[in-house]
Structure formats: structure tokens, C-alpha cells
Amino acid sequence: MDALSSIGWALDGVLASILLWLAWRTLSSPALFRAVVLFIAFGLVLALVWARLYAVDVALAEVAIGAGVTGALLLSALARLEPPMGRGRRGDKDDQEF
Amino acid sequence: MIPLFDTSVPPDAVLPPDAVLPLLVLASSLVPGLVIFFLGEERVRTRTLLNLGGALTKLALVGWMFRGVYEGQRYEARLPLLDGLDLVLRVGSLSLLFLVLSAGLWLVTTVYAVGYLERSPNRSRFFGFFSLCVTATVGVAMSGNLLTFILFFELLTLTTYPLVVHRGTEAARRAGLAYLAHTVFAGVMLLAGTVWLYTLTGTLTFAPRGFVSEIADTHRGPLIAIFALLIAGVGVKAALVPLHGWLPLAMVAPAPVSALLHAVAVVKAGAFGIVLIVYDVFGVEQAAELGLTGPLAAVAAVTIIYGSLRALFQDDLKRRLAFSTVSQVSYIVLGVAIVGPLASVGGIVHLVHQGIMKITLFFCAGNLAETLGIHKVSEMNGVGRRMPWTMGAFSIAALGMIGVPPIAGFVSKWYLGLGALEAGVHWPLYVLTLSSLLNAAYFLPILHAAWFCEPTTQWPAAGSGTGTENGKPIGDSGRWLRPETGWLLLLPPLVTAALSLLIGLFASSPFSPLEWSLLIAEREFHYP
Amino acid sequence: MTPPGYRQGDGRNAGGQAETAAGARARGQIPSWARASIALLLLALFGGLALAVLSLSSPAPGLSEAVAARIGESGVSHPVTAVLLNFRAYDTLLELVVLVVAMIGAWSVGTARGCGGDTPGPLLRHLPRLLAPLMVLAAGYLLWAGAHSPGGAFQAGSLLGGVGILLCLSGRPLPDGLLGWPLRLAAMLGVIVFAALGAGVAALPGGSPLGWPPDAAKALILSIELAAMLSIGFILAALFAGGRP
Amino acid sequence: MTQPVFWALVGMALVVIGLYGLIVHAHLLRKILALNVISSGVFLVFIALARRAPRDGAAISPGPDPVPQAMVLTGIVVAVAATGLAVALIVRLRAMTGRTTLGDEADN
């Protein structure tokens, strides 16, 4: 195994760990606002992964749509779902999971 | 183009002349029925015209076919339905017997119903289903295979349900529920048996000696199970014990409906179904060989005795008649199950005899209820003086049921007894004797009370307005011109009572039900 | 507005709050053993899926060669764009229809109540003025680039959508004249152009549905992409606004 | 293990994590997030596996098979459409009932 591929593997490993961690936190963090922000971060990391897999088109689309538009959509939804005060920064009470 | 099924009828013969008559017989009640649904409630004249026109047309058509069948003509219409399985309408001598019965009694019942239901609500609905019900019955009569039989048998269920619940009372709804529960169970059994049979034999066409003999050796067990399923399927309508529960409950229906259920349509269709299953599906010898007729005869015997016993303890007149039906219909089953030419003649002829006698009884019970408000046996003291014609008819029919010669019922019992002796079994004789005694025990007190006891209540005089809406006030003419109740209510039982006397008296003349049954035994069952 | 007969649903609103509390209590407590068993089941699922992945043979079958072999006839040189807008153009057409459905669905639910609801802060009020032109430019570039390198209608469209979202956030109302059919037409434009051209070429001699003639392919694809980009951008912004105007 | 297989496994893991989130969370927005995570996982599987060694003798191209890429692009757009529609419905539900969860019957 040459150095290049070891670096590659290391990069892959780190990216994958971040990705999985973000996914997990997105679905488990108690505050919805934070969850959405984490999801946007998840989309950005995923875009890096796409780039790493040489799928540049998908990477572009992921940044623009997956992270960008979806994130904006979710944030605006959150603004309408949660009471205006606090903007979801407090623990969302409807989400009883934690 | 894609090829259609290979039907056994070549395309140019899809509607041969022979096929037209059975279809017309169906249409003669189907079309009036459908038209009546769309008629306004108040168009009495049109509706009556349609009803009677349909009934008369049907009778004429059946008469035409009667001649044809006697001369050896067969009528058949078919429509491909499944792969290799058609809907078949076929008229042979056996179907014709049932056809004549239902067409004839339909006419009478229609007249009666027109009189009975005057001014009551929902008449269009009633007569519409009434006609459809008869359509289903003649369909059952003409079915040429088990599939067609199921079709009309289920149609019968669907069209009689609205009649049973017609009054819309809580009791009617409960009766309808019981009726449905029983018939749905029956339908499931029937369908199961039929499909299973079809997978074994590959055919469902009724044949003179049945169509199961080829697999009788290889599939004994399944055949026995199938027989049980099929008999359970039709046995509900034939009110075999323990499947009879719905029949006494269904007495809440209006009198013409009871008449129809008991004498023409439902119960008869069930009994006819048993005849078909034993003779034309299994073949009576084959059924006997499989050991199936013995249990069937036992069930019939139990039903006969049980029905009579229960009838004994009913005070409600219609319920007593209902249990009497339970008992009497199983004579037909008994005749079939005894296995022998004379017994089968007795069973088949009882199909007609019981129908005519029982319809008379129900007409009379309806007249009593409608004219005088009598519903119970205990209220009938002296009613013979107030309604002599009605009670006269009632008496003839009741005596016939007991088996007093020369009324029709005697002929049936005579042949049943002879058939049992011919088949070399004795126990049916005991059953018949016991049942006749029981019949006498529950009918004779009624006759005694009606004719020989003093009236305990004061009834309104004839023609003076009866308290119900149905007795037609006629005015103050002479006594003989002033009927005890409406003409439309009185004539039907008189006609049927006379008929039951006549077919007993002239049992051996040509075209009597008895002679025709002998012809059936010869032609369809290949008895000598 | 609501058809009669559906009002019993509204009847529930009165008890909505109470029900929410009770319902949430009931739902909030998925017992831990249930969670554990769900997790176990999912772990088993993962095992099965992993096995499936591992079983795939390594000389991979695929369509790279087929795409490479026929890309010359497709009118574009970037393989992904060739697949999207020529080889499997029908998928892309339906995908645009999916967007349209989503938008109509969102519109049918209710009216848009602005974006975010509050008065925009100074940043949001001025940012679009700077960003919007840049983003439109970038979108144009991506669209153009899509023919030979990564990029294309979707990416460009989503950038346009971003512009729309920013404008929306900045609280700029749409001119009233645009609110009726022009708005709807803008959303439909991609599908209309795509479908009309796709059906139209079928009528050419020897043509098939969505079969671009090779010499016209590039122009056709570009015009479709242009229309699609506008529609995508518009629809994404409309979805963000969350209802009919 | 090769890089494609590695990433495909990561994709499968995302699918499973998303499913778990979808099942245990009641809040509808969370369910949407979960669905998006699942779809990302599916896309990852789709694309990653396309980078396995191509058939013998084929010219090795730097990018993966373009067909899955095009399909995933389609998928991403579909996913955002789903999110948009779902968000509109959820906002509506919230406006009508004050709820942001599915009430009534057993939750999925």
C-alpha cells in the first residue's frame, strides 16, 4: 500500500466518520434548529464525498440543492412551525425523544 | 383478432331459436321488475299491469315449453363465462316441473300481493324485488350446470333479503340479519364445494346420472366432503335442521313474501337444489355407493320430526306454519335419499304438492291477520263462521298436509311410503306415520277451534271496514256478493285450495304433477 | 372552501391541543426495549445489505462504455448531460413533472405567507442586491458549461432558485402583473418546451419520441436546458415560499 | 475492501441510521430529515459502486459511470421536491391543529 492510497484511505475514513456522525446527530440532537443546521453541514460534507468519488455533477447539485435549497426550505419551515419566540433555539418540546 | 374461447356453440348458433324461450322466461319477470323500480309510488295501475302482464307472459311461455318438452324438445341457451365453463340455461322435464310451479304460483301470489299491499309504502321497491326474486327462481329451475345454479341461487338471496326486511321494523332487521348470516354461510359452502368439484372433474354440467363417477374411486374422501359442502350450501335454503334457524324468524315479512319464500322461491329452490345435487351431480346410485344417501335420509328424517314437534308448540300461526314447512320440505329430501324410483317420484311430486298447499295456508293466514287481526292460534276460535271461505281453503290445505285422501298431500306420502317399501327399508314408514300424526296434532286443533268453537272476540262484520286498510268495503249488497275480505285476497287461496284438491283427485290423469314426476323419473333419472 | 362533509375533521381542531399533549405523551415514550429491538432489526438489515454490497463482483458491469461509444451522436460532450438530456431524457422530463406536481401540491395546500414571516434584517435586505446578479451569472455559466463539463440545468436552476429565495427573504413582493398565468407559465415552461419538442420530434420521418436528430441535438438540448433551468429555479423558490401567491 | 465498497457500506449505514430516525421520532420535520438522510445513503450506494474497476480492457476514465450519476441527480431533485411538498403540508397541519406530529392512529 503506497503512501498516496494510505492518505486516501485516511481521508475517506475521516470523511465517513464525520458524515455518519453528522447524520446521527441530525437525527438525535434535541433541538430541531440545530438538527437542521447539522443537516446542512451533512449535505456539505456529502458534497465533499461526491467530489472524492469524482462525481462532480452530483457534488454541485448536492451543494446547491441538497444543502442549499433543502436547508433553506427546512429553516423556513422551522420558522413557521415553531413559535416565533426563541426561533427553535430552545429545545423543541414537540420532539419528545430526549 | 385474438381467438375467443372455444365455446361448444358455433358462433352462428349463439342464439338459436331454442335458446330464445328460456331467455324470454327470464326476461318476462326481469324486465317488469327493473321497470317497476323506476315507477313512481302512485302509479298503481301501470305497476299492476306490468306485474300481471309479466306473470301471464311467463305462464304462457312456460306452457309453450311444456308442450315442447313433452314432445321431446330441449331448450338451451348458453353464455361463455369461464374457460370451458358456460352459463347454461336448459329446460328438461325436471326443470319444467319447477318452472310450472313457480310461474303458476307467481301469478297467484302477485294477485294476492296486489290486494295485500294496497296503500302500504314502498310498493315499487317491493314489487321490483318480487319480480327479481321470481326471475332468480326460474333461473334456478332452468340452470344447466352448477355454476349457473350458484348464480341464480345467490341472486335469490340478494333479491329476497329486501323482501324479508321490507317492513323495516327492528324485528324485520333482525330477521334479515339471520337470513343473511345463514345464506352467506350457505353461499360460501356452495362455492367451496363447487370449485373443489370442478377442479376434480373439469365439468359442472348436470347429467342424468351425475358426472362424478369417473373420479369416484380415486377421490372418495374429497367427494364426500364436497357432497357435505354442497348439501350444506343448499340445505340452508331448504331449511334442513340445523340450518333452518332463519325460516321462523323470516315470518315477520308480509304474507305474500312468506308465501313466496315457503312455497315458490327460497325453500323450494333449496329443495330443488338437493334434488339436482343428488341426481344430476352425483347420480343417485353413485351417491348411494359413496354412502351419502343414508346420512342425508337421516338428516331429512330428523328435520321432519323436529319441525313437526316444534310446530306443535307454536301459538303464533305463521310460526307454526313455518315449522311445518321445515318438516314438509324434508319429505322431498327424504324421497330423494331413499334411493328408488317410487320414492323419488314421491319426493319430486311433493315439491309441487307442498308448494300449492303451503301457499294456500299462508294466504289464509295473511287474510286472517289482515282482515281480523288474528295472528295467534289461540285467537282463532270460531273464525270459520266469520270467514268461511278462507277457513275452507285453509282446511283443505291443512288436511292435505296431514295426508288425508284424496288431497294432494296424500299422494306424496303414498308414493314415499311405497318407495320405501320398494327400496326395502321400513324406517321411513315410521317417520311418515309419526310425522302425519304430529301434523294432525298441530293442524286439527286449529280446524276444530275455527269451526266448532264459539268466537271469543267480536269481529267487525264483513264488508263494514275492517280496521286494516286492506279489506275493501263493498257496500250493502247481498250476503254472497259481500265477501269476507277483499276479492284479491280471497281468490288466490280459493284457487290454490281447489288446485290441491284437484291434483290429488286426478293424480293419475295425464299432465298431473304425479304423471309428470313419473315422466321425470323415467327420462331424467333413467328409472323404468 | 372546504367541501361539505369534510367538516367533521375541523371538529377535531377544538380538541387539537389537548389531543396533542396526550398523543405526544403516548408517542414520546417509545419504550427502550422497543427501541432496542428496532435497532437490532435494523442492524440485521444492515448486515444483509452489507453482504449484498460485498458480493458484487469487481469487474463492474455498467454503461460507461455504451455512453462513451455513442456520445458523439448526443449533441453534447459531457457524459452526464448526455445521459440526462438525451439517452435518458424521458426520465428528466418526468423529473421536471415531479417538480411541477410538488409545486401544484404545495400551492393547493394554502397561500404563501411571505418567507420566514418577519421583516427582514438589514443584511437580508441588502445581500440579495449584491448576490443575486452574481448568482444569475453563475447559473448562466453552469448551464453553458453543462454541455462539456460538470454542470447543467439542475445546478443552474437551483442557483436561480437560490436567487428567488434570497429575493423572497428580502421581502420584495412580486409585481401583481406577474401573479396570474405568467407565474404559472414560468413554472411550466420547462415541461412544456421539453414535452413539445419531445413529442414533436416523433413526428419527423423516422423519428421517435424524445429522439433528438444528431445535428439539431445540441440546440434542442440547450433550449430545453434553458427552459428547464428557469422552471427549476422558479419552482424551488415557490416551494420555499410554501404556497400559492 | 476497496474504496467503492467502503463508501457503499457507509451509504448503507446512512440508510439504516435514517430508518431508525424515521421510526423513533414523532416530529414530522425530523421524519423529513430522516428521509433525506436515507435518500443520501441510497445515492451514496448508487454512486460509490459505480467506481468499481471497470470491465477488462475498458479505458479507465477518471469519473464514475455517468448513468448512475444522472440517476442520482434526478433523485436529488425528486428529494427536494418531496421535502418542499411535505414542508408545505406540515405547515398547513400545524396551522390547522397546532400539531407537528401525526396524531390519531399508531405512529409509523
Next chain:
Amino acid sequence: MALAPSSIEWALAVVFLPLAGALLCFLAPRRAAALGLTIAALTAASTLGLTLEVVVAGTQRTVLGGWGAPLGIVWLADGLSVTLMAMTAAVGVAVSVYAAAYFRDEHTERAFFWPLWLLLWTALNALFLSADLFNLYVTLELMGFAAASLTALGGSAAAVSGAIRYLLVSVLGSLFYLLGVALIYHACGTVDIALVAACIGDAPRPAVQAAVGVMFAGLMLKTALFPFHFWLPPAHGSAPAPVSAVLSALVVKASFYLLLRLWIDVLGGGGRWLAELLGLLGAAAVIWGSVLALRQERLKLLIAYSTVAQIGYFFMAFPLALAGDSAAWTGALYLALAHGLAKAAMFLTAGNLMRFGGHDRIAELDRAVHRLPLTLTAFTLAGVSIMGLPPSGGFIGKWLMLEAAFRQERFGLAVVMLLGGALAAAYVFKVVGHAFTPAVRSRRERKIPAAMEWSALLLAVVAILLGLTLPMIWPLLQIGGPAAALSAAGAATGAVA
């Protein structure tokens, strides 16, 4: 353009006509009803044209874009797909006529119903035509979105929540399906159904099994097979009547159709364990759905649970077909067709009753059924088909399936089918029984346009008459041979087993 349209033009028309119609309706909401009706008629006519084309000339393949498989997408119109498209057209026309009257006074609903409904029709026809696994994914999503949006048109909180639930389930199901497609693509290098079928035997088994597993799971979820039926009653029970009709009659069938396609065309009818599992779930669905239907107090929920039960029947054909009994498939398809027509009719009648009386509580329906004899007749006739009484389409389907069950001596399945019929009778009569009580005239009654009564009645009558058309439909189903190929494949499996 040639005078007689070719099969390509018919196929193009059945997909692109409703699409164009939807766009037009959306652009001109004021004329939506008239436009929609016209388009519905035209689409139905094109469907008929395509069907005739298939009848005369056999399976029709349309190569989209001229590339052909594996690079491009192919449309395939064989007997199975045109039959389902024809059912869609029949239900579609009736529902369109009904909806024109139903939504006449509701401006917003009308404006959105028509485009969404025509898009749904587009999706259905596209799904039935497609022979490409990935393209099918897109059509599935299209269908799901349109169906969810239509559900929400009911406007009530129940409708919106039903729509959300349905949307989530639909998206999840599609994602599962897509995961399967991904695995298949990487195992076979193609998504064309015919090519996949050719390669699936040599592909690595775990991958194929996992792919089939997730695809079937996803589609079962979308078809609402027990125990994945939880989403169906809330959605179908709260949508507007014409929408419920379409959802129950068509949308559920589409994902079942896809399952069947995969089973027949991709797996060649094999897979004993999967088949037995599906059969078991189907049997459970029949019992569970019927019992729950019987226990409902609201008419629309009763009908919805009845759908859950009827779906079970379709799946009971899987184990029965293993032995190469083509009657089982024909039976299941027949049941599907009959159920489509009958169930649509039932939901339309439920709409009439609700419009008339303002509610759909079964116990208080007597007034409404009393005053709407045509509606009651339609309901009863549809019920006859659902119960499986002769000579309805439902009877033929049930008969064929029973035949297969008895022939293979699978008495357990036969008993479930029969029991399901009896339970169906019970829940149908639970409603019909209310027609025969003495009723008082209601104060709240609204007039029902004739179009709403007659469209339901006609559908029900067609469901009954369908029973008489087996000699025509049986050969049609054989075209392109899904059933025929299957019986051959099944026979091979049966011989091995």
C-alpha cells in the same frame, strides 16, 4: 402524419395528453373542468386505441429517443399493461365526470384537482408503459406526490395528516425501491427489465436477494399490504370522494402491478419463500382488513379497510402461481380490475351520501340511502363484486383463484378466500341494511347532481359486467405473455419443487 395513428402515437398520447391537459388546466383554472373532461375523454380514447393496437398486432415496443436498451428507455405495451391502462381509463372517465359535478362549487379545489388528477393519470399510464426500472422509480414518485397532494385537497386536518402520512410512506417506499434498483444496476449494468431478467440468474445471489427484498418491501409498503397498511385508511378515508376512488382503485394497483412485473418479468415467477411469505401476508390482510372494515363506524373508513382486505387477495396469488397455475394470476388480475371498478364506485357513492347527509356515519345513513336509490344500487352492485357473487368480475377472479387453491389442495388459502367473501358480505350488508328502515326526511339534505349518481352506478355495472368478459380479457392478458410466460416459468419451478 399518417391517417391511422401508429402504436407509437397512441403510446405517446396516453402519456402526453393527460400531461398537456394538466398543464392547461393549471394555466387556465377557470376552464379546468371543461378542459379536464375533454382531456379525460381523449386520453380514454387513446387508451382504447393503444389497446386495440395491442390486440391486433401484439406487444408494442416504443424506443424512446431511438437509443434502445440498455442505454435508453423503452416503453412496452403488452396485454397486462394495456389492461390496467384500460381500467385506469374507465375509472378515470367516470371519476372525471363525477368530479366535474362534485367540485362545481368549490373554486379552489376545482382549480387544483384537475391538474393534479391529470398528472396522476399521466403517472399511472407512464408507469404501466415503462419497461425500465429507474424510470419506474420516477413514475412511482410522480404518482406518490400527485396522490398525496390530492389527498390533502380534502382540506380537513384529517385529510392533511393523512396526506402527510401517505407522502412519507410513499417516499420511503420509493427509496427502498431505488436502493434495489441501485443494487441491480451494479449487479447487471442495466435497468432495462428484459436485460435485467436475462442477467439476474448469473448475478451474485446476495445482491439480487437484497435488491429483491428491498424493492418488494418498498412496493409492499406502497401497496399497503398487511402489516404495512396503516397509512391507507387515514388517507383514503379523508380524501375527497373522487380522490379516494382514484387512490383505492388505481394508485394502489399501480404498485401492485409493478410488484407483479418484477415477479414475472425479472424473477421469472420463482422465489418460493418470498411467494409463501407474500401469500401469508395476503391471507392475514384479507382477514384483518375485513374484520376491521366490519368494525368501522364511518362509511369511508369501512370502504378503505375493505381495500386493505382486497389487496390481500392479490398477494395470495403468489404462492398459488408457484405451481405454474396461470389461473391464479388471471384470477388475481381479474380481482384487481374488478376491485378497481367496484371500489371506485363505492367511494363515489360514499361521496354522494356524504354530500347528501353531511356525514358518513353508517348508523345514521338510513335517510340518505332512502332518498338516493341509484346511489344505493350502485353501492350494492359494487358490493356484489367485492363479495365475489356471480356473475361479477370479482366472482370470476375469486373463482379462478379458488380453483387454483383447490387444485393444489391449498385448503388454508381457499378457506381464507371464502371467509373473506363472507366477511365482505357482512360489511356490505351492514351498510345496505340501512336502506330498509323507515326513514324520516332529513333537513340537511343537499341535492345530488345526476352525474354523481350515474357515474357511480355505471362503474358498478361495469364491475358486474366485467364478469362476462373473461373470454375477451383472458386472451388479452396473454399478449406479450406475462401470464403465459409465467405459467411456463412456474411450471419449471413447480417441476423442480
